Amino acid sequence: LHDPGTFFVETTQYDPRSPYSASKACSDHFVRAYHNTYKLPVVISNCSNNYGPNHFPEKLIPLMIHNIIQQKPLPVYGKGENIRDWLFVEDHAIAIDVIFHNGANGDTYNIGGHAESPNIDLVRAICGLLDRLLPNAPHRPHEQLIRFVPDRPGHDRRYAMDAAKIARTLGWRPRHTLATGLEQTVRWYLEHRDWWQAILDHRYD
Numbered sequence: 001l002h003d004p005g006t007f008f009v010e011t012t013q014y015d016p017r018s019p020y021s022a023s024k025a026c027s028d029h030f031v032r033a034y035h036n037t038y039k040l041p042v043v044i045s046n047c048s049n050n051y052g053p054n055h056f057p058e059k060l061i062p063l064m065i066h067n068i069i070q071q072k073p074l075p076v077y078g079k080g081e082n083i084r085d086w087l088f089v090e091d092h093a094i095a096i097d098v099i100f101h102n103g104a105n106g107d108t109y110n111i112g113g114h115a116e117s118p119n120i121d122l123v124r125a126i127c128g129l130l131d132r133l134l135p136n137a138p139h140r141p142h143e144q145l146i147r148f149v150p151d152r153p154g155h156d157r158r159y160a161m162d163a164a165k166i167a168r169t170l171g172w173r174p175r176h177t178l179a180t181g182l183e184q185t186v187r188w189y190l191e192h193r194d195w196w197q198a199i200l201d202h203r204y205d
Contacts (some may be wrong), residue, residue, distance in 0.1 A: 007162035008046070010108045016079030035106050045096060047111040048161045051189040052089030052181065057196045060119065061182075064126045065189045066196055068142050069134070078151035080120025083158040087113035089172040098172045109170070115178035120146075120177075125179075129186045152154035191193035 014029075016022040046199040051061045064074050095111040103109060117125075127142035139145055166172045176184070189196060 004046065007160045009162045009200050010110055010165055019043070021150065023104055029195065038113075041105050043099050043105065044108040045099050045111055046108065047092055047095070048085035048087045048113055048159055049085050050089045050092050052185050053192070054195075055089070055185070061126065061185060062189060062196065064123050065130070065186055066193075067202070068127065068130045068137075068139075068145065069190070069193070071137070071139050072145070074123060074142075074145045075145040075147055075149045076120055076123055077149060079148060080118060080123065081157075082119050082151075083160070084122075085112050085159055085161050086115045086117060086122070086178050086181070087111065087174060088176035088184075091176055091181075092191075094175075095166065098147050098170050099166070102170050104169075109166045110161045110163045111166060112163035113174050113178065113181075114163065115174075116158075116160055117178060122178075122182075125182060126186065129183055133186065133190060153158075 008125055014025040016025045028044055031042050046094045055062045057063060057066055091113065094113060115187050124143055125144060130137070130142055131140050143184050
């Protein structure tokens with residue numbers, strides 16, 4: 001979204017600004033076209049940014065966590081002002097199950113965490129958690145590891161989902177706040193270093 005005062009609802013017109021986002025919009029158009037033309041039974045969901053255990057290490061939250069553990073710089077795009085709505089992965093999985101079994105044929109549902117945060121605030125929250133969980137780390141406070149880097153081309157300013165419809169019609173709401181989900185995620189990465197280190201070492205077995 002490009003207007004800071006608006007939310008993405010199920011009827012919002014798609015407006016992709018990068019090849020990556022255009023490819024995702026295209027997939028939804030194909031699904032709707034098959035439903036409209038051939039009556040293929042479908043339900044579509046649009047979700048906000050996921051996070052949680054087993055998140056691929058190159059993504060923002062796990063990248064910040066394992067860089068802090070390894071005492072490496074924390075790269076933040078631009079000034080860290082890009083805003084995302086964060087959804088704990090287990091909440092997303094539950095929502096998909098609810099939509100699959102109870103959603104109306106041909107309908108669309110937004111899934112959101114009701115947890116908007118500028119990237120810089122999110123990174124600082126991760127730093128604060130690891131300041132507490134790694135009291136003997138040599139670079140505490142970990143905020144001193146933050147480094148601002150040039151933003152990537154076509155990077156969306158804000159993602160903000162209105163998930164009122166799925167709450168109203170299907171009774172789904174996220175169970176995790178950003179604070180509780182983030183601490184659970186950080187603790188998981190602290191306890192599963194062998195998993196993410198193998199991926200960073202290009203050992204995917």
